[in-house]
Amino acid sequence: MPSYDLTKYEQETLIRYNQEEDAAIIDTCDKKLIRKLDKLCEKISTITVENQNQYGKTYKLPKKWIKISTPRQLSEKTRKELAQRAKSNFVK
Numbered sequence: 001m002p003s004y005d006l007t008k009y010e011q012e013t014l015i016r017y018n019q020e021e022d023a024a025i026i027d028t029c030d031k032k033l034i035r036k037l038d039k040l041c042e043k044i045s046t047i048t049v050e051n052q053n054q055y056g057k058t059y060k061l062p063k064k065w066i067k068i069s070t071p072r073q074l075s076e077k078t079r080k081e082l083a084q085r086a087k088s089n090f091v092k
Helices: 031-043 076-090
Strands: 013-016 023-028 048-052 057-062
Touching: 023 031, 031 048, 031 057
Parallel strands: none
Antiparallel strands: 013 023, 023 057, 048 057
16 A cells, blocks of 8 residues: 655656556555545446555556546536535525
8 A cells, every 4th residue: 555655746647647557557546536536446447457556556447537627617607506506405
């Protein structure tokens, strides 16, 4: 299991892939991401741990799973409607 003696600044994540192969490699020292990827490894055989050391882990997964998207943009009206719906769902 990795040791987390690194500062937050040093806990970097690198995502590598190329156009030739279908797999991506994620090298990370981010303990939150390691926990998330370890849980996925238990459920899905497509993600594998390729390497690990005292600082972090290296994972291999399908390249098509790597996504970059913008944050969800809500109008003020939609935001208020969602807040009202959440209140009615949780206050009973």
